[in-house]
Amino acid sequence: MSSALSRSLSPRSIALIGPVDELASAVSALRAMGYPWAIRPVAAEGGAVAGVTSVRSIAELPGAPDLAYVALRGAPLREALQRLAELGAGAAVCPHLDAAALAAMGPAPLPVFAGGLLSAVSRLPFWPGVARTAPVTRGVALLLADPARLPRLLSLRHGLPVSCALPLGDPAGPGLLPLAAQMLADERVTALAVQADRLAAPAQILELGRMAQLHGKAVIYLSQRLRPGPAALLRRAGMAHVAEPAALVEALWILHVVGPLPANALAALAFAPGMAARAAEVARTQGLRFAPLSPAQQDALRRALPEGRAPGNPLDATGLLDGDVEHLAQVLAEMMAGEAVLSLAVIRNAGEAGWDRAAEAAAQAREQVGMPLALLAPNRAEMTELRSQALLKAGVIPLAGLKPALAALRATIEIGSLVPVGAPLLMPRPGTDAPEKSRGAAAGAVLGLALREAAGEAPPLRLRLSADPTFGYLIELSAPGGRTASGLLPLSPRALRDMAHRLSSAEPQAAALQAVLAAVQAHVTASDGRIAGLEIGVDLRENGSAEARSIEIRAWSEDEAARRRSPE
Template sequence: MADLSRLLRPRSIAVIGGGAWCANVIRECRRMGFDGPVWPVHPTRAEVGGVPAFARIEDLPQAPDAVYIGINRAATVEAVRVLSAAGAGGAICFASGFAEAQAELADGVDMQTALLAAAGDMPVLGPNCYGMLNALDRVALWPDQHGLVPVARGVAILSQSSNVALNLTMQRRGLPIGFLGTVGNQAQVDLSALGMALLEDPRITALGLYIEGIADIRGFEALAARARALGKRIVALKLGASDQAGAAAVSHTASLTGSDAGARAFLQRIGVAQVSSLSALLECLKILHVAGPLASNRLVSASCSGGEASLMADTGLGYDICFPPLGAAQREALRAALGPKVALANPLDYHTYIWGDVPAMAACFAGLTQGEDLGAGVVVLDFPRADRCSVVDWEPVIEAVAQARGPVPLAVLSSLVETLPEDLAARLVALGVVPLCDLPAALEALAAAAFLGRTVDPAPVLLAREEGALPPSPSGRLPREYLDREEAGQVVQEAEAKQALAACGLIVPRSARAGTPDEAAAAAARIGFPVVLKGEGFAHKSEAGAVKLNLVSAEEVRAAAEAMGARGYLVEDMVGGAVAELLVGVMRDPAHGFVLTLGAGGVWTEILGDTQVRLLPVTAADVSDALAGLRIAPLLAGYRGAPGADETAVVEAVLAVQAFVAAHAGEIEELEINPLIVTPDRAVAADALIRLKTDQQEGEGDAA
C-alpha cells in the first residue's frame, strides 16, 4: 500500500486551477486553521483566492505534500505526471470523466489508465471526488463549505458519495469527526486502503463507512482485521445493488437474496456492523467514540415517564436488543433510591419523586446498571428548547448520570433529534456519557455496537476466481449431458442434480425415472407407497402443477402422470413426519464469493421471505446461528410441545451442499434445495436445482 501520510497530514499544499472550486479550497484551508503554505498554480492568473499564484507546477518552491487538482481531465493527467516526477506526496483529483463515466465516454477507461500510469507510486484520491477534511491537523482539501471544526480526537468517516459526505459534516449531534474523506471512483486508493491508513492514527477512535460497492474483498478483510487488532471498530451504511449476482437466475434463492446480499453477508462475516440510515451511522459512531463496542445487547433503561418507558420497550422490538428483567441486586438498589411507590421494571419509569435530587438519581442510575452481562444503561431525557425555555431543572439529571458512571457505559437518549442541543451533546461526550438522539436510530445503533462487541474470527470468503482458493474436484465435471436445455441457463435435471449432491453426503429420497405413465406406475410399485410424482422439464414444478404428493396406488400414479403430460417423470419415496420445510440456496456472486441463503422453504418461501444470508465457507456454528435467526426458529425447536427438527441433520445437509459447491466452484452459477424436509431424525432434499455457468461465462473465467 502506498504511503498516504504526506497526503493525509500535509505541511504544504498546492492547488491547481483557477475556478471557484479551487478558490474554495484555499478559503477552507485558512478557515480550518491550516498554518502551512498554500500555493495556487495557474498559467495566466496572478492570484487565486487572494493568494499569489505560480504559473507552473515546476515553479513551486518545493514538492508539495498534498495537491488539489481542479482542472479538466486531460490536464489532470498531465499535472499528475509532473507532480509524481517532482516527488509530491499525493493528489486529489476533482475532475470526472474517467472510468466512472465509461457508459457515456468511450475513452473513460483509457483516461483512467493514463492517470494511473502518470501517478506511478504517488497516491491519488479519486478521480471524481470532493477530497478530504482532516480536523485533527486542520487540513481542508475540500471545494465547498463544510461543518467540521478542529478536534483533538474523533471518528473517521469515509464515503463513496461526495454529497453524502458533505451532508454528514453538517450534523449537530455532538459527534467529534476527526477525518472525513471521499474516494470517488477509487482508481488507485479505495475505501479499505484509506481506512487502513487512518486506523493507524491513535487520535482516530472508530471508522464509519458509506458504501455503494466493494471492489477489493481481501482489502476489506485486512481492514476489518486491523481495526480489531487496534481495538477499534467499523460501522457501515451499505447501499446500492450489484446487478451481477442475480443475472438470469431461475431459483427462489435469487429473488429472495437480492443483488447486494453478498456484500451485506460479507460485511457481517468480517465483523463490520451495518445500519440502515445515516442517523444510525452517526449514533453508532458516538457510542464507539465514547464507550467503544458494547459487551452485550442487554440494556437497562430509565425515564421519568411511563410513556417513554413504553416507547423504549416497543421500539426495541425492531432491533437485536433486549431489556432483561431486573435482578435482586438491581431491585434492592432501586427500592432504596426510589422508595416504595415506584413499580420496578426494565425499562424503568422512576417517576418524578426524585427529580432534582442528584444523590437519589445517581443511586437510581447506578443501581440499574448492577445487572449481569449488561451492554449499556440508557437514561431517557429530552431537553427543552433553549430559545424559549430554561434547561436549569434538567441540569441535576446530567450531574447524576455523570456521578453514576461505572463499568457499564451510560447514555443519555433524547427521543427526538431536536431535543438534544449540540452544546449539551458535546458536554456529555466530555463527561464520558454517550449522547444519543432519535429513538429508532439510537436503538439500532446500540444493537450495532453490541454486534461489534462479539468475538469475530472470520475465515476468508470462498472466491472461485482466486487461483488455489478451492480444493480440486473429487468427482470431475458435472454431467452436462443431463442439462435441461429448455430452461434458462444450463440447468441440471433434478434426478442428476440429486445424485451429484448425494455423492457429497446430502440425503435424498429413493427415486426412479420413468418415460411413460405405465412406467411411472411400475416404478412406484417397486419403491413402495406412498410416493411423489414429478413431471420433468419445469424449474418450478409446483407452480406448473407438475408435482403430486402422497399417491398411494399404481392407479393414482398412472392417472396423475397422464394428467401432467410431461416428457418424463420422476417417482420418489414420500417423506413423512415433516417438522418444517427449509430452503438451502447458494449463488455465485462474482464480487463477494458464494452466497448461502437459509430460509423457510416449500410453499412458504416467497410468502414469508424468512431468510438468513451467509458467505461460504460456513462452520456448523454459523449454520446453527443462521437457523436461530429465522422467524420459524420456534417451529424448528418444537412449538407448543410438538416434536422439534433434527438440527444436527440440517447442519450436516448444509455442510454437504457447501462441500459440493467447493468441489465444483468453477462450474456452478446457482444451487437450490427447496424443500429440504426436516423431520425429528433427518433432513431430506426433496427437490434440487443446479444451474451451471454458461459457455460464455466459462470462457470469461472466474474473474469478477
C-alpha cells in the first residue's frame, strides 16, 4: 500500500471519472491550483471536458493513473474502482463516499480517500465545500476521521500553511499507520494532526509514536471527551491532545515554526491594561509556569520600564507600543534572555500602527536573542492572514485567542517534555468472580506503607489504580486545588519522578510519592494481572515519608488466576 499511497499523493497523472459537469469543475480547480501534470478525463459522452480531450472508458486510458477522481455512486462507483485496480492505479478520491459507505462496500480493491483529498504541496484541490487553497512548499498535515470538520479548521487557521489534508476513515481501522507513515516521512510536512474522538488500538498508537520519534516530528490529536486512559496512552506514545479546533490550529502554528517546547517555562508581556493578570489566570488553569526573571533581567528591565513600574513575569507592558521600535525591541529581548523557552507578547486593540511597530520590534528581538517569540492577539480578528504571514517570514509565531493559545502551549510543552515509552503495557487478567478486597494495615504492608487513619479528615492526596482490558493499568493522582497526573503502567523511573513532581514541588515529599508509585507498580507487575484496582489516601510528611490514611486493594483470587493460566 505504501507504494500506491506515495504515487497518489504526488501524482504525475490524474484520471477524472464521472459526469461531465463535475469533471469540468475538477479540471478547472486543478488548473487554478497550478497542477502541471497529465489530466485525463473519462466521460461516456466522449469529446473534450473543459478543453481537455477525454476517453470513453477506463480501459481506453493510455496507462495506469497515479490518482483517480471518481465522482460516481453505488454500483458504477464499485465497478470503476475495480477497473482502476485492474489497471494498476495508485488510489482513488471519491467525493460522494463517506467512511460508513466505504466500510459497507467491503474491502476496497485500491486505496480510497473517502470524501476528498486536499494537498497544497502537490496542488490537489479535491475536497468538496473547501475554498480554493494557495499552493505551499511545506506545512502541517491533517488526518481527519470526520472530513466535515476541515472547513472549520481552515477557517480558523489565519494563514497556517497546510500541506495536506486526508480523510482517515475509521480511526481504529488499518488506515491510520499507512497514512501517518506517508505524512511523517514527507519532508514537506512539518507536523501531523489527527482528528479522532476514538483512538486506534494501543499497539497502533504506540507505533505511531515510534514513527514520529524516528522522523523527528510532532503528532497532536484533536479529540473531544477523551477519557483518562486514552489520554495517558497518547502521552505514553509521546503525543498530546487538545479538545478544541482553535487550540489545534494554534498548537500547529507553534509546531510548524519552532517545534515542541522542551520545558514548562514561559515569559509573557501584556500590552493592554489588565491583560497580564488575565494571561496569568488562564495560564494557571493550563498548568503553565512563568519562569522567574534573573537578577540581570530585572536590572535591565528596571532601566527600560517607565518609572515606578516593577519588572515581573508576566510583565505589564501597557503603553510601550506607543514608543519607538528600538526601545520595544529591547524590552522584548530582555524578556527572552532568561530561562523561558518561549516568550509571548499579548497585544489587543493596537491598531495598524501599533501592530506594525510590534512586528518590527519582534523581528529585531528574535534576531538579537534567537529564542522563540510569539505575538498573541486575544481578539482573533486582529491576527489576519497577512499579518500572520509577515510574522512567519520573520520567524515569529502568530497566535490568536488567549485560551486556545495557552491550551496550545500546554500541549506543545507536553510533547516536548515527554519521553515515549516502548515497554509493553501491563495488562489485567480479569476473573469471572468479583475481586477480593483487602483493606487497612494488611493492605498497607503489601506496599510497604504505614497506615495512619484519621477519622473525618480528607487525605491530602488520592492515588487510584484502575484496570482496563484495552489500555491496561491506569494510575491517577489528584490533590486539592485541581492538580492531577496520570499514566499507564509500566512507567519509567523518569515518568514516575515527573508524576510525583506534578503533585508536589517539595523534593522530600516528591521523592516519597515517587516511592509509593514505584511500590504500586512493582506490586502490579508481580501480580500477573490479578490486581483489579486500588485506592490509597496518601499523606506526605514533612520529613520525607509517606503514610496511608486509607487503602483498599482489589484482586482476583490466586486460584482463579491459576485456572486462567492453565492450558485448559
